[in-house]
Amino acid sequence: MNRMMKSVGRLLMAGVLAFASTAYASDGIEIHHLGVNNTLVRITGEGKYVLLPVQDSNDDAAISVLVDGRLERKINVKLSKNKVDYYVPFDLEPYSGHEVLLNVVTTQSRSNIREVKDDACWKNIALSDTADVANRENYRPVFHHSPLYGWMNDPNGMFYKDGVWHLYYQWNPYGSKWQNMTWGHSSSKDLVHWEHQPVAIEANGLGAVFSGSSVVDAGNTAGFGENAIVALYTSADASQIQSLAHSTDNGQTFEIYPGNPVITLESEARDPNMFWDARQGCWVLTLAHALDHEMLIFTSSDLKEWTLQSAFGKGLGAQDGVWECPDLFSLKVDGSGEEKWVLVCNINPGGPFGGSGTQYFVGDFDGKTFKADTDSSGNVPTKWMDFGKDHYATVSWSDAPDGRRTLIGWMSNWQYAAEVPTLQFRSANTLPREAGLFSGSDGQIYLSSSPSPELAVLRGRQVVRAANKSAGKKPREFELPADNGGICEILLDLDCRKADSVDIRISNNADEYVTLRYKASDRTLSFDRRNSGIVDFSQDFPAVTVAPVFEEGSKLSLRLFVDRSSMEVFGNGGKFVMTNLLFPTEPYSKISVSSLGGNAKIEGLKIFSINDSFSSR
Ligand code: FRU
Numbered sequence: 040m041n042r043m044m045k046s047v048g049r050l051l052m053a054g055v056l057a058f059a060s061t062a063y064a065s066d067g068i069e070i071h072h073l074g075v076n077n078t079l080v081r082i083t084g085e086g087k088y089v090l091l092p093v094q095d096s097n098d099d100a101a102i103s104v105l106v107d108g109r110l111e112r113k114i115n116v117k118l119s120k121n122k123v124d125y126y127v128p129f130d131l132e133p134y135s136g137h138e139v140l141l142n143v144v145t146t147q148s149r150s151n152i153r154e155v156k157d158d159a160c161w162k163n164i165a166l167s168d169t170a171d172v173a174n175r176e177n178y179r180p181v182f183h184h185s186p187l188y189g190w191m192n193d194p195n196g197m198f199y200k201d202g203v204w205h206l207y208y209q210w211n212p213y214g215s216k217w218q219n220m221t222w223g224h225s226s227s228k229d230l231v232h233w234e235h236q237p238v239a240i241e242a243n244g245l246g247a248v249f250s251g252s253s254v255v256d257a258g259n260t261a262g263f264g265e266n267a268i269v270a271l272y273t274s275a276d277a278s279q280i281q282s283l284a285h286s287t288d289n290g291q292t293f294e295i296y297p298g299n300p301v302i303t304l305e306s307e308a309r310d311p312n313m314f315w316d317a318r319q320g321c322w323v324l325t326l327a328h329a330l331d332h333e334m335l336i337f338t339s340s341d342l343k344e345w346t347l348q349s350a351f352g353k354g355l356g357a358q359d360g361v362w363e364c365p366d367l368f369s370l371k372v373d374g375s376g377e378e379k380w381v382l383v384c385n386i387n388p389g390g391p392f393g394g395s396g397t398q399y400f401v402g403d404f405d406g407k408t409f410k411a412d413t414d415s416s417g418n419v420p421t422k423w424m425d426f427g428k429d430h431y432a433t434v435s436w437s438d439a440p441d442g443r444r445t446l447i448g449w450m451s452n453w454q455y456a457a458e459v460p461t462l463q464f465r466s467a468n469t470l471p472r473e474a475g476l477f478s479g480s481d482g483q484i485y486l487s488s489s490p491s492p493e494l495a496v497l498r499g500r501q502v503v504r505a506a507n508k509s510a511g512k513k514p515r516e517f518e519l520p521a522d523n524g525g526i527c528e529i530l531l532d533l534d535c536r537k538a539d540s541v542d543i544r545i546s547n548n549a550d551e552y553v554t555l556r557y558k559a560s561d562r563t564l565s566f567d568r569r570n571s572g573i574v575d576f577s578q579d580f581p582a583v584t585v586a587p588v589f590e591e592g593s594k595l596s597l598r599l600f601v602d603r604s605s606m607e608v609f610g611n612g613g614k615f616v617m618t619n620l621l622f623p624t625e626p627y628s629k630i631s632v633s634s635l636g637g638n639a640k641i642e643g644l645k646i647f648s649i650n651d652s653f654s655s656r
Pocket of ligand 1: 192193209220249250251273309310363364432
């Protein structure tokens with residue numbers, strides 16, 4: 040269409056619309072109400088973004104984005120009715136020079152157009168060259184990865200290449216609740232400082248972009264080029280099917296494979312996770328057959344054609360929820376050097392303390408079939424990777440350097456993730472962890488998770504150093520660093536000796552506290568957050584989680600990371616971990632140790648403030 044025809048067309052269109060309803064403009068935006076639940080928004084001005092006003096508790100509006108009259112994408116946004124909780128930017132830059140029209144269908148009950156016009160979203164929608172993403176949340180973690188804004192769940196598609204750790208994640212860029220799934224992207228040179236990158240894979244005609252994995256295709260098996268990044272993810276709409284995409288700019292942008300989907304089944308299957316099996320010279324893929332509570336194993340020579348080889352898991356391990364987000368890798372067992380395979384199987388609900396959790400199986404994999412180890416009575420034991428409530432969808436980086444198996448999880452729980460007291464963003468990731476295998480005293484092989492070595496840069500000033508102090512009934516107290524709001528790393532070595540129980544309490548001046556209790560009778564450490572601060576946003580949040588300490592004897596060695604809204608407890612060199620969210624109304628300021636039934640000895644206590652370069656962020 041030539042220029043003149045285009046503007047005549049526009050005039051005609053505006054005339055027709057003005058006749059059908061009342062059209063009015065607000066700084067480069069024309070709004071045309073067509074009825075009680077349908078509004079057209081035409082972008083007539085300049086701006087990088089259209090800022091959409093959101094009210095988190097409102098119903099979704101379904102927005103079809105039309106570019107030059109063609110449907111570009113559909114998104115759901117909780118457009119504001121009475122108030123604006125925050126704005127989400129919709130990026131107009133890719134459509135610069137084109138006609139953009141938003142066809143908005145709301146579900147809100149309205150009796151007439153006058154009421155519709157009063158909605159806060161139409162009064163506040165605006166064009167802007169900037170999107171204000173400055174942090175407004177006290178509970179945003181300082182040294183854990185979190186999205187700039189919006190909802191995040193599973194980490195997925197992670198790979199390492201040329202010194203950079205790439206982290207993709209399930210992201211809703213248009214609100215702080217789960218929907219509109221895309222692959223958000225962050226990258227880091229040290230697993231600690233994260234840079235936010237543009238969205239990597241967006242929804243397309245096959246559906247939303249659910250979790251998956253990426254590999255570096257060093258041998259160009261897929262034909263996208265040597266060292267191309269190849270991603271496989273679940274396209275989710277009425278069905279769940281597996282789709283391929285590739286990147287030739289190191290994971291910055293992806294091209295969707297025109298032959299998608301590459302795997303289809305007749306039942307729900309998702310979260311494909313692949314690796315190169317050097318032994319047999321082909322790709323191996325695990326896929327969660329979610330409702331069947333099993334993992335399917337496929338192989339391929341070119342990442343496009345996949346052959347189903349086997350299924351693992353029916354009736355084994357925890358079965359009370361859907362099986363999701365698998366991972367399969369081998370590790371050497373500490374001490375013996377024996378190679379064993381680990382099949383990670385995230386499950387929701389049915390986790391050890393309700394809701395989500397990460398179970399794993401240790402066994403052997405012959406390239407086609409995974410076989411889990413059994414215990415002395417021939418049963419496959421249920422094993423958990425983390426004994427907190429907030430550790431889910433945990434998977435590892437592919438191509439990590441030096442043979443490392445580095446894992447990261449989503450630090451929340453589907454029971455209450457959408458209700459936690461934050462608004463601008465929801466959810467962070469766990470700290471990155473290094474996986475290992477060790478033999479337990481029961482003859483079983485278990486997975487250990489220790490903090491990644493890069494986390495050493497977190498350490499700032501040492502604020503406490505104590506040794507050889509006895510702790511009895513009367514608590515021995517130490518201050519946490521006050522200068523950066525209590526966030527810290529704590530190293531505590533205890534000899535629990537003959538004590539029946541030892542309490543480690545982290546508290547603030549508002550009488551909020553977390554109690555870690557070591558119980559000698561069953562060699563467990565529990566984590567009680569029932570009094571930790573804000574807990575009433577969900578009945579599932581106040582909880583006590585319990586971990587076996589996996590060691591004989593009376594010694595207990597703990598490494599604790601306290602961030603603004605979480606605490607991770609790594610015990611006995613990573614033999615057990617507990618990850619739990621916390622929302623204290625003021626920062627924790629003290630740690631105390633006391634014991635019952637005999638004195639415990641604090642063999643060593645070191646508390647480090649977190650490096651200022653983090654706390655000032
Ligand atoms: C796990 C999960 C995955 C799915 C994704 C969708 O938390 O349910 O199975 O791919 O979230 O966001």
